Amino acid sequence: MNRASFDGSYGAYGGRYVSETLVFALDELTRAVSEILLRDAFQAELDQLLSTYVGRPTPLTEATRLARALDPSGASLGRLFLKREDLCHTGAHKINNAIGQVLLAKKMGKTRIIAETGAGQHGVATATACALFGLPCHVYMGEEDVARQAPNVGRMKLLGAEVISVRSGSRTLKDAMNEALRDWVTNVATTHYCIGSAAGPHPYPELVARLQSVIGVEAREQILERTGALPDAAIACVGGGSNAIGLFRGFLTAKSVRLFGVEAAGDGVDTPRHAAPLTAGRVGVLHGSKSYLLCDDEGQILEAHSISAGLDYPGVGPEHAHLKDTGRARYLAATDAEALAACKTIAQTEGIIPALETAHALARIYDAAAEVSQAVGRPATVVVGFSGRGDKDLATLLAHLVTPEAGRA
Ligand SMILES: *Cc1c(COP(=O)(O)O)cnc(C)c1O
Numbered sequence: 001m002n003r004a005s006f007d008g009s010y011g012a013y014g015g016r017y018v019s020e021t022l023v024f025a026l027d028e029l030t031r032a033v034s035e036i037l038l039r040d041a042f043q044a045e046l047d048q049l050l051s052t053y054v055g056r057p058t059p060l061t062e063a064t065r066l067a068r069a070l071d072p073s074g075a076s077l078g079r080l081f082l083k084r085e086d087l088c089h090t091g092a093h094k095i096n097n098a099i100g101q102v103l104l105a106k107k108m109g110k111t112r113i114i115a116e117t118g119a120g121q122h123g124v125a126t127a128t129a130c131a132l133f134g135l136p137c138h139v140y141m142g143e144e145d146v147a148r149q150a151p152n153v154g155r156m157k158l159l160g161a162e163v164i165s166v167r168s169g170s171r172t173l174k175d176a177m178n179e180a181l182r183d184w185v186t187n188v189a190t191t192h193y194c195i196g197s198a199a200g201p202h203p204y205p206e207l208v209a210r211l212q213s214v215i216g217v218e219a220r221e222q223i224l225e226r227t228g229a230l231p232d233a234a235i236a237c238v239g240g241g242s243n244a245i246g247l248f249r250g251f252l253t254a255k256s257v258r259l260f261g262v263e264a265a266g267d268g269v270d271t272p273r274h275a276a277p278l279t280a281g282r283v284g285v286l287h288g289s290k291s292y293l294l295c296d297d298e299g300q301i302l303e304a305h306s307i308s309a310g311l312d313y314p315g316v317g318p319e320h321a322h323l324k325d326t327g328r329a330r331y332l333a334a335t336d337a338e339a340l341a342a343c344k345t346i347a348q349t350e351g352i353i354p355a356l357e358t359a360h361a362l363a364r365i366y367d368a369a370a371e372v373s374q375a376v377g378r379p380a381t382v383v384v385g386f387s388g389r390g391d392k393d394l395a396t397l398l399a400h401l402v403t404p405e406a407g408r409a
Contacts, residue, residue: 006206007202008201008202008203008205008206009202009318010205010318010319010321010322010323011321011322011325011326012283012290012321012322012325013283013289013290013291013318013319013321013322014202014205014289014290014291014318014319014322015201015202015289015290015318016201016202016288016289017201017285017288017289017290018181018201018288019185021185021188022181022184022185022188022201022288024188025184025188025193026201026202026203028108029108029192029203029207030202030203032104032107032108033104033203033206033207033210036104036107036108037100037104037207037210042103042104042107045103046099046100046103049099049103049132050096050099050214053089053099053132054088054089054095054096054099055087055088055089056088056096056214056218057218057222058083058084058085058087058088058215058218059084059087060081060082060083060084060218060219060222060223060226060383061081061082061084061350061352061386062079062080062081062082062226063080063081063082063346063349063350063384064080065349065350066080066345066346066349066350066362067079067080069345069349070345070365070366070369071366071369074379075373075379076366076369076370076373076379076380077365077366077369077370077373077379077380077382078369078373078378078379078380078381078382079227079379079381079382080365080381080382080384081219081222081223081226081231081381081382081383081384082350082352082383082384082386083215083218083219083222083247083383083384083385083386084386085215085243085385085386085387085388086352086354086355086358086386086387086388086389087389089128090121090124090125090128091121091355091388091389091391091392092121092125092243092310092355092387092388092389093212093215093242093243093246093385093387093388094121094122094124094125094196094242094388095125095128095129096211096212096214096215096246097125097194097196097208097211097212097242098115098122098125098126098128098129098194098196099125099129099132100210100211101126101129101192101194101195101207101208101211102126102129102130102132102133102135102192102194103129103133104192105135105192105194106133106135108192110135110190110191110192111135111136111190111191112135112136112138112187112190112191112192113126113129113130113135113136113137113138113191113192113194114137114138114139114140114180114183114184114187114191114192114193114194115137115138115139115140115180115193115194115195115196116139116140116141116173116176116177116179116180116195116196117139117140117141117145117152117173117176117196118141118142118145118172118173118176118309118310118312118313119145119149119152119309119310119312119392120141120145120149120151120152120153120155120156120309121152121196121309121310121388121392122196122197123139123141123152123156123161123163124152124155124156124159125196126139126161126194126196127139127155127156127159127160127161128159129194130159130160130161131159131160136160136162137156137159137160137161137162138161138162138164138183139156139161139162139163139164140164140166140176140177140179140180140183141153141163141164141165141166141176142165142166142169142170142171142172142173142175142176143165143166143167143171144170144171144172145171145172145173145176145309146163146165148309149309151392152392164179166179170303172303172312173312173313174286174287174301174313174314174315177200177287178287180193181193181287181288195208196208196240196242197239197240197241197242197313197317198212198240198241198242198245198317198319198320199240199241199287199289199291199315199316199317199318200287200288200289201287201288201289202289204289205289205317205318205319208242208245208317209242209245209246209249209317209319210249211246212242212243212245212246212249213245213246213249213250214246215243215246215247215249215250215385216234216246216247216248216249216250216251217249217250218250219234219247219250219383219385220250220251223381223383227381229381230251230254230256230257231251231257231380231381231382231383232256232257232258232372232373232376232380232381232382233257233258233259233260233368233369233372233380233381233382233383234247234248234250234251234257234258234259234260234382234383234384234385235259235260235261235262235361235364235365235368235382235383235384235385236248236260236261236262236361236384236385236387237261237262237263237264237311237357237358237359237360237361237385237387238261238262238263238278238311238316238320238331239264239275239308239310239311239312239313239316239357240313240315240316240317241261241316241317241319241320242317243385243387244261244320244385245317245319245320246385247383247385248323248329252328258330258368258371258372258375259323259328259329259330260329260330260331260332260364260368261278261320261323261329261330261331261332262331262332262333262334262360262361262363262364263275263276263277263278263279263311263316263331263332263333263334263360264276264304264305264306264307264308264311264312264333264334264336264339264357264360265279265333265334265335265336265338266304266305266306266307266335266336267305267335267336268335269333272302273305274304274305274306274333275294275304275305275306275311275312275313275314276333277291277292277293277294277314277315277316278292278316278320278321278324278331279331279332279333280294280333281293281294281295281314281316282294282295283321284299286301286314286315287315289315289317289318290318290321291315291316291317291318291320291321292315292316292320292321292324293314293315293316294314294315295314301314302314306336307336307339307340307356307396308339308355308356308357308359308360308393309356310355310356310357310387310388311357311360330368330371332364332367332368333360334359334360334361334363334364338360338363339356339359339360339362339363340356340359340397340400340401341363342354342359342360342362342363343356343359343362343390343393343397343401344401345362346359346362347390352386352389353389353390353391353394353397354386354388354389354390355387355388355389355390355392355393356390356393356396356397357387357388358385358386358387358388358390359390361384361385361386361387362384365382365384368380368382369382
């Protein structure tokens with residue numbers, strides 16, 4: 001978007017499939033990105049908040065015991081580094097985007113923020129940013145999710161946000177997003193819609209990728225300092241795709257760094273219960289943008305399934321669709337069971353409990369390293385986007401991993 005001509009297409013994907021009423025708002029936001037967000041003064045203010053409030057730069061942790069647990073011989077996986085977004089305020093990378101968008105909205109003169117949320121993580125991040133900047137916050141959430149994610153509903157309310165329970169459709173994330181778009185159409189003059197991932201109509205995928213690119217920029221600097229070289233591979237989980245694109249942006253132009261995204265395979269990509277549109281979906285339009293998605297033969301959007309609420313979305317950001325088609329990034333998938341097993345392995349080798357989303361990336365580290373080491377002829381150095389911590393998933397983890405008889409996992 002430093003190019004004035006950038007129209008939001010990533011190859012054949014992206015764009016802006018919206019009603020005419022939203023075009024004005026999206027144009028206004030596109031202008032704000034180039035005229036406010038990209039200015040040095042804004043970046044300096046944002047950097048200050050990221051360092052004094054969010055806790056950036058996040059550490060790059062070498063995971064030696066995990067590396068040896070995944071590959072005892074060390075023949076495929078050499079050194080393994082974790083980019084620790086779990087140590088951000090609110091426990092995941094989502095705050096990078098929320099703080100940036102709400103600060104931008106404030107500079108644009110907007111007086112009200114709306115957001116959609118599935119698991120509640122983006123809702124909590126947005127409510128946090130709104131409390132920090134003193135703006136009212138309205139979060140749309142499917143009725144089903146409100147019931148499933150009670151702790152995050154409580155957090156949002158405590159932070160002063162209003163949570164609006166959505167009763168349409170499947171009463172989950174995609175319906176919440178539709179409802180938020182409807183609100184935006186009505187209140188566009190005063191309201192900024194804070195989208196939670198690198199998806200949606202132009203300029204959102206680019207705006208969110210830029211705000212998350214701090215992950216990759218830091219990781220690149222840190223790994224150069226630690227190893228004297230770029231990594232052989234970078235790998236991250238993909239829901240809407242924001243933490244992955246944020247990490248990838250640090251390495252996209254360095255062709256020697258192979259990029260891997262990991263989608264949620266749920267019960268398996270050959271079953272109807274998964275959330276892997278890049279692996280097993282088709283091309284279509286969802287939430288204002290063209291990309292891969294899960295739909296039936298009539299084009300009806302299908303319900304996604306993943307044990308991790310943050311990956312449970314039937315679409316994916318358009319830049320990932322383009323990176324897949326061009327082969328610049330490879331997309332793999334991990335099942336619910338594989339993610340759960342990966343949680344236990346890293347908890348017991350490194351003393352870090354990951355978010356279930358993050359665990360999907362962890363589950364495919366060895367496969368990515370094996371593929372890359374084959375190509376480069378030596379053990380691979382890998383950087384993992386460690387998108388979030390597992391506190392929010394404790395109930396799920398305990399239900400699946402701790403057997404009552406043994407009393408321990
Ligand atoms: C929301 C979330 C994700 C998935 O979102 P992306 O936009 O694909 O990054 C991944 N990890 C964690 C911890 C999350 O909270």
